[in-house]
Structures are given as C-alpha cells and as structure tokens.
Amino acid sequence: MVIQALLVLSPPEGCADIYKYEDSEGVLHFTDAPTDKRFVIFMRDIKKDRELRTRLKLSQNANPAEYEQIIKTCSEKYGVSAPLIKAVIHAESGYNPNAVSHKGASGLMQLMPGTAKSLKVSNSFNPRDNVEGGVKYLRFLLDTFRGDVSLALAAYNAGLNKVAKFGGIPPYAETRTYVDRVLSYMQSYQAN
Incomplete structure (x- = not known):
C-alpha cells in the first residue's frame, strides 16, 4: 500500500499532469486525461510546465x-x-x-x-x-x-x-x- 502511494506521488520522468476529483461517496478518481470539469490538477508535470513557460517566445519583430x-x-x-x-x-x-x-x-x-x-x-x-x-x-x-x-x-x-x-x-x-x-x-x- 505504501509502495503504491509512493509510485503515485513520484511519477516517472515524462509523465503527464495528474488530475483528481472526489465523488459524492468520497471516492477519489485520478486521471491524466480528464473528460469532466470536476477534475482539478493534483500533480503538475514539472518538465511539461517548464516547456509551457518557455516554448513560444514572442516573434523577434513583435511589439x-x-x-x-x-x-x-x-x-x-x-x-x-x-x-x-x-x-x-x-x-x-x-x-x-x-x-x-x-x-x-x-x-x-x-x-x-x-x-x-x-x-x-x-x-x-x-x-x-x-x-x-x-x-x-x-x-x-x-x-x-x-x-x-x-x-x-x-x-x-x-x-x-x-x-x-x-x-x-x-x-x-x-x-x-x-x-x-x-x-x-x-x-x-x-x-x-
């Protein structure tokens, strides 16, 4: 049980963001591909987040x-x-x-x-x-x-x-x- 929790909390390199939501019965649902707006970000993929902030720079001549x-x-x-x-x-x-x-x-x-x-x-x-x-x-x-x-x-x-x-x-x-x-x-x- 502890190993499973560690695996969830320490995703391997290249993983996507992890989203979660808690349903009316208190059951937690996790996914990397949310299809429902009740899902909220649980764990951000640091590598992807860094890419999002640096990938597109302004055009050289942009004003x-x-x-x-x-x-x-x-x-x-x-x-x-x-x-x-x-x-x-x-x-x-x-x-x-x-x-x-x-x-x-x-x-x-x-x-x-x-x-x-x-x-x-x-x-x-x-x-x-x-x-x-x-x-x-x-x-x-x-x-x-x-x-x-x-x-x-x-x-x-x-x-x-x-x-x-x-x-x-x-x-x-x-x-x-x-x-x-x-x-x-x-x-x-x-x-x-």
Whole structure:
C-alpha cells in the first residue's frame, strides 16, 4: 500500500499532469486525461510546465504595445478580458500579424480561412480585422461553454465539435498543452 502511494506521488520522468476529483461517496478518481470539469490538477508535470513557460517566445519583430488599443477596444466591445485576448495572441502567433500555420490559420489570432469567412474577416493579415474576428469568436465560445475559459480555449484550438464529442477538453496532447499555455500566459498578463 505504501509502495503504491509512493509510485503515485513520484511519477516517472515524462509523465503527464495528474488530475483528481472526489465523488459524492468520497471516492477519489485520478486521471491524466480528464473528460469532466470536476477534475482539478493534483500533480503538475514539472518538465511539461517548464516547456509551457518557455516554448513560444514572442516573434523577434513583435511589439505587443502596437496592438494594445485594438485589444482594449475589442475587449470592451465583446466583454472578453484583455489578458485572455493577449494570451491567445501570444500563444497563437507570438504577436506576428503575418504568421501562417501549417494548417492554414493566419494572422495574430490564427484564424482558419473558414472561420475568418464566417466571422466576415476579409483580410486575416489586417491586425484590427483579425483581432476583432478572433475576439468575436472567443465571445461565442465563452457563451457556448457558459464562461468556462478552458473549454472555450480547447474549442478555439481543436474545434467546437471535438469538445462536444468528448464532453470536455479533447484528449489531444496539442490541445491540452495549448490550453495550459494560454492559461499560463493569461495569468502573467493579469499580474502585469
């Protein structure tokens, strides 16, 4: 019994975060792939946490202050916090308005062509249009998931259908890393 507890408390190198929740009967449930929002972080994977904080640096030519007024205006217009908007921009493009992903997403908030079209964003490389479209989409996702920022971010990354299909954050490493990264950036922006 003691050995089992030590194994749980001392995960081997390369393990994922461990989440837990206690049900109504007092039974503790643990997982590394939570599918229910009742799960909370129990043990953070230190290596992964360090990577989240250092992986994406700002674009060399990035000047976040250049977009401050656009972010403020969109934040007020759509009721989405400025730290969340900044965190998404930071994670998505590193504040590079000309960023293009290998999947075809573009601009500061990395809008996919279909999403940009549905949001009436005619030029994804125009910072004002891109941020407005991205924030409008974030507002929709936040409303859809009743203000649950983690689920909204998961849908922003993996798509609304994937979050609905899995009833929570999809079990994709990329999406889980993305959500953690954006939340970490958001906390940093809130502190400043």
